[in-house]
Amino acid sequence: MxxxxxxxxxxxxxxxxxxxxxxxxxxxxxxxxxxxxxxxEITCLFVGGYAMFLLMLAARLDKPEAFETLLASPLAIGLQWVALPFAIYHSVTWFNLTPKVLVIWRGEDKLPGFLIAGAHYAGWLAVSAGLVYFAMSGGTDG
Amino acid sequence: MARSNEPAFWSLFSAGGMVAAFLFPAAIFITAYMVPAGKIEADNLRMVMSHPISRLLLVAMISLPLFHWAHRFRFVLVDLGIKGFKLPIAILFYGTAVGSTICAAYLLLV
Amino acid sequence: MATTDTQSSTKTMKLEVFRFLPDEGEPPSFQVYEVPYRDDWVVLDALNYIKDEIDGTLSYRWSCRMGVCGSCGMMVNGEPKLTCSAFLRDYYPQQIKVEPLSYFPVIRDLIINMDHFIDKMGEVKTWLIPAEDKPIEDGEYLQTPAQLAKYKQFTMCINCMLCYSACPVFGQNPDFIGPAAIALGQRYNLDSRDGGADERADVLFSDEGIWECTFVGECSEVCPKNVDPAGAIQMAKVTATNDWFKSFLMPGGRKKSGGNK
Structure with missing residues (x-):
């Protein structure tokens, strides 16, 4: 100064x-x-961190015990619970900004931003439900 | 001034942001709550994740969000006033993303 | 301080004003002035009162007093504002802190050096570069309302530079082309009569251009004319990215850069 x-x-x-x-x-x-x-911006640390966790899970796909141990690890669970709100904040801020990047014109009017963001939110809900359903569908139940 | 090659990194950043935004909260919910709480058996999840489609999805869920992290965190450092070492930082961050992508592809697809 | 208005003379307000007098050799400081409070006064009125009645050495820029000329931008309590549109009643009875626009070099008191900003507009070529040259006798360049709508928002810019003072990226890197100059570049890139997108791309799509932007978004929040520079920059990123991939798909096709008109 x-x-x-x-x-x-x-x-x-x-x-x-x-x-x-x-x-x-x-x-x-x-x-x-x-x-x-x-x-x-800091949410990227948690997004990147969880991607690394997925990589660790991927490395244990052929080792049932190691796979289960990692998922049951209190440290892993704790870190994920810290990461969850940041991941959700990333999703919310990301979808809220989509209308600025994705501009759709219909003649003289822009497609209203809430429709574009809203479509993303609807997709988020559907994809999330789909992922949970997909994860529950496997294994012994068929 | 020359046109930048940022579009390559920005595209990966955007794709990673999209993948993380759509999939990560639900994925964390599964691995951090549903499995430990016994709603899903760890071994069932392992089998679901071993499906060929899951393997492709997992590669995307590992690779792209790491490029998202690399790009965003590079700018976080600038925001915090760290303006030097631009090239080494870029090589380190994007290199991590590239390396992890190769690891993920090898583990899941080979 | 002679005032005939008995009602307003009872209420006063304090302004804490940034002072920098380069010729005195003193470091910058703040000076507090007490001015009459009137609920129809704006911060600029208070500054004019100080200049006329209290301290003639205070320097600042202003012109139209009606939010059109873009001269009177200053930091009011840390927020970039047109002082002609910032009412005292929104701050009363708190003291108001008035500083020159953030991040710009200060020449004197509340006056910033805007040379760099003017240079950037020149680099971006924020003027119409006709797509086709035709003689006047051939008539006007026609444009449909839908074509006008694509860029009209960006024509509202009054070069007040509030967006630069809201932009931490500009704060970190004074060479960043910045919100207003990029939005004005888009204003012409998106104009159906313009053919200069490719010339502008060398600056707009450079590392000092759109790619410095991390989408803080505050430029659009402080804009007094709803220009939405943040939106303009993100749209430009999409265009630049499309161009970049096209330049790989068809080598030589790079010269065909353009806004999505």
């Missing part, structure tokens, strides 16, 4: 001393919206 510098520019007179303000390292604590953004 206290170092000044002079920057000559191509056009016009060389300006007098300018004051350059440094960005504070904790800028993301200065405004709720920035904090929400930072939490959204």
């Amino acid at each position: 206290d170092n000044d510098s002079s920057t000559p520019t191509a056009a016009g007179p060389v300006p007098a001393k300018q004051h350059i303000r440094k960005m504070p390292v904790n800028w993301w604590l200065k405004k709720p919206a920035y904090l929400r953004y930072m939490v959204r």
